[in-house]
Amino acid sequence: MIRKRTEHRNLLLIIVALLLLSGIFAPEYQLDLLATAVLYGLFATSVDFSYGYAGILNMGSALYFGLGAYITGYGLKAGINPILLILIGMAVSVAIALIIGYVGFRVKASQVHFGIIGLALTLGFEQLTISLYDITGGSNGITNVPRPTFSLFGMEWTLTSPTVYYYFVICVVLLSFFLLWKLANSDFGRAMLALRHDETKMETMGYNPLKVKMSVTGITAAFSALSGALFVPISGIAYPGLFGVTLSMSVLIWVALGGTGTLIGPFILGALLKLSESTLSSNFEEIYMLIIGLIFVTMVILAPEGAINLLKRLIGWFTPQRSKNAGN
Amino acid sequence: MVSNSVLSTEDLHKAFGGLVVAKGINFSVLPNEVRCIIGPNGAGKTTFFNLLTGLIPIDKGTIRLESDDVTALPVYKRQQMGLVRTFQAPRIFPELTVYDNVLLAYRSKESLFSLMKQSRSMGNATNSVKEALEKINMSKYTETRAGSLSHGEKKRVEMAMAIVQQPKVLLMDEPTAGMTVRETQEIADLVNLIRSEMAVVIVEHDMEFVREIADKITVLYRGDIAREGTLDELENDPFIQEIYLGSVEL
Numbered sequence: 001m002i003r004k005r006t007e008h009r010n011l012l013l014i015i016v017a018l019l020l021l022s023g024i025f026a027p028e029y030q031l032d033l034l035a036t037a038v039l040y041g042l043f044a045t046s047v048d049f050s051y052g053y054a055g056i057l058n059m060g061s062a063l064y065f066g067l068g069a070y071i072t073g074y075g076l077k078a079g080i081n082p083i084l085l086i087l088i089g090m091a092v093s094v095a096i097a098l099i100i101g102y103v104g105f106r107v108k109a110s111q112v113h114f115g116i117i118g119l120a121l122t123l124g125f126e127q128l129t130i131s132l133y134d135i136t137g138g139s140n141g142i143t144n145v146p147r148p149t150f151s152l153f154g155m156e157w158t159l160t161s162p163t164v165y166y167y168f169v170i171c172v173v174l175l176s177f178f179l180l181w182k183l184a185n186s187d188f189g190r191a192m193l194a195l196r197h198d199e200t201k202m203e204t205m206g207y208n209p210l211k212v213k214m215s216v217t218g219i220t221a222a223f224s225a226l227s228g229a230l231f232v233p234i235s236g237i238a239y240p241g242l243f244g245v246t247l248s249m250s251v252l253i254w255v256a257l258g259g260t261g262t263l264i265g266p267f268i269l270g271a272l273l274k275l276s277e278s279t280l281s282s283n284f285e286e287i288y289m290l291i292i293g294l295i296f297v298t299m300v301i302l303a304p305e306g307a308i309n310l311l312k313r314l315i316g317w318f319t320p321q322r323s324k325n326a327g328n
Numbered sequence: 329m330v331s332n333s334v335l336s337t338e339d340l341h342k343a344f345g346g347l348v349v350a351k352g353i354n355f356s357v358l359p360n361e362v363r364c365i366i367g368p369n370g371a372g373k374t375t376f377f378n379l380l381t382g383l384i385p386i387d388k389g390t391i392r393l394e395s396d397d398v399t400a401l402p403v404y405k406r407q408q409m410g411l412v413r414t415f416q417a418p419r420i421f422p423e424l425t426v427y428d429n430v431l432l433a434y435r436s437k438e439s440l441f442s443l444m445k446q447s448r449s450m451g452n453a454t455n456s457v458k459e460a461l462e463k464i465n466m467s468k469y470t471e472t473r474a475g476s477l478s479h480g481e482k483k484r485v486e487m488a489m490a491i492v493q494q495p496k497v498l499l500m501d502e503p504t505a506g507m508t509v510r511e512t513q514e515i516a517d518l519v520n521l522i523r524s525e526m527a528v529v530i531v532e533h534d535m536e537f538v539r540e541i542a543d544k545i546t547v548l549y550r551g552d553i554a555r556e557g558t559l560d561e562l563e564n565d566p567f568i569q570e571i572y573l574g575s576v577e578l
Contacts, residue, residue: 205412205489
């Protein structure tokens with residue numbers, strides 16, 4: 001499958017425009033919701049980077065999201081510079097990911113076994129945060145996390161307003177997405193695709209599969225942690241559920257339904273589903289999860305290759321045929 | 329053991345339980361030599377390649393690339409030192425274009441960080457990839473998705489991926505399998521073209537192809553070297569005829 005870079009780029013530009021305009025026209029109380037949705041979209045994109053491209057299945061990617069959230073939450077309450085906290089959260093997540101990767105990939109754990117390792121760890125961290133009450137607040141989590149204010153380049157940055165924080169999040173998310181996009185479309189991205197297809201061949205070509213996989217896992221962990229770190233000032237709380245199985249499984253579903261190996265598909269679907277979940281839970285409190293489930297089932301039936309590919313097909317039906325000399 | 333060999337093995341042993349697939353093989357290839365390995369099915373030819381490249385660990389013995397002992401080195405390290413192979417069934421990356429397949433092979437020695445920076449060294453890379461594709465007559469398929477190629481075309485792409493890495497020794501496992509007469513001749517022409525740059529070791533069954541390109545032939549039989557020599561020397565050897573059930577003219 002060769003990525004249709006031009007089509008995805010156009011779609012991305014539309015999304016960027018919508019996000020920027022939303023900050024101007026949407027009510028402030030909705031901007032937090034939008035920012036949250038976009039952060040979950042970035043989380044889904046980071047997971048797609050490792051699963052969709054390199055075929056690395058991690059059923060516990062919420063571990064990194066949660067780490068980013070907790071480190072930032074704890075540090076913001078202590079008055080530590082939020083940029084430093086984000087970097088620490090990303091560094092800690094990368095370090096843990098590299099350790100997990102080294103252990104799991106070195107013994108050539110199968111895709112499923114490696115996924116289960118991640119799942120077990122995220123469950124373990126969830127229990128750990130519950131038990132370390134004095135540090136993490138236990139089941140209640142770290143509450144009353146303030147929005148950040150900090151000094152950088154000799155200037156005071158105050159991100160307490162929902163609108164300002166929204167644009168801050170949008171800028172960081174778009175920059176992050178761009179970086180992941182560039183990586184995925186570089187020769188490194190092609191190496192990931194090749195590795196997913198035939199690891200032995202890659203090895204006989206001179207690539208160290210362990211190194212490639214660890215790099216991919218580290219990159220995913222970094223951006224997952226970034227998502228969590230930026231999320232917690234919006235929610236005001238870092239809670240054990242951020243490490244939970246539900247979030248880990250949800251993000252994999254977003255990736256699968258959005259279109260694996262597209263980056264933009266999981267981003268859009270993750271964001272939209274998070275928005276839908278919030279809207280549905282407000283209006284259909286008792287059955288919103290059932291509705292979400294039905295949406296998933298419908299999408300699997302209508303778009304087994306992912307929502308982004310369904311969208312491309314729909315666009316193809318309604319636009320004139322161009323030259324067929326576009327590869328696949 | 330020949331001291332100026334580019335690839336050599338000493339007393340190579342490998343067994344899978346009771347099945348012995350390498351019985352103390354002593355093998356050596358000179359620089360720029362074209363060596364063909366022949367033998368009946370089940371003789372251990374592909375297994376021998378797997379042992380040389382490290383895909384299967386040996387039980388005992390030594391493998392050297394020039395003077396370097398590569399016995400304990402992992403597969404990717406041996407490749408980086410100049411031992412490159414192709415497979416019996418072509419192994420390429422179908423989702424990528426022909427160009428990207430070969431480029432990925434070319435850039436295998438670079439760091440991962442370098443791969444992330446797409447534009448670096450693209451000038452040299454582009455020239456090398458194009459040169460490799462020209463050698464195998466696949467220049468017009470540069471932007472074609474590799475998965476859509478025919479069997480013979482995929483084999484040629486895999487050869488381009490191998491030669492673009494400028495190996496010291498190229499191991500080719502049945503390069504003419506499934507190829508047409510014309511394609512087989514093109515492979516022979518390719519081998520004659522690259523022999524000045526590298527040693528080539530070829531596992532083959534096509535004796536006409538072997539006759540055209542081989543400097544020397546090694547006959548493998550039941551995990552050991554039965555005979556070595558030129559085609560003229562082996563042609564009338566009764567033992568060789570016998571292991572082929574007396575039905576093959578060399």
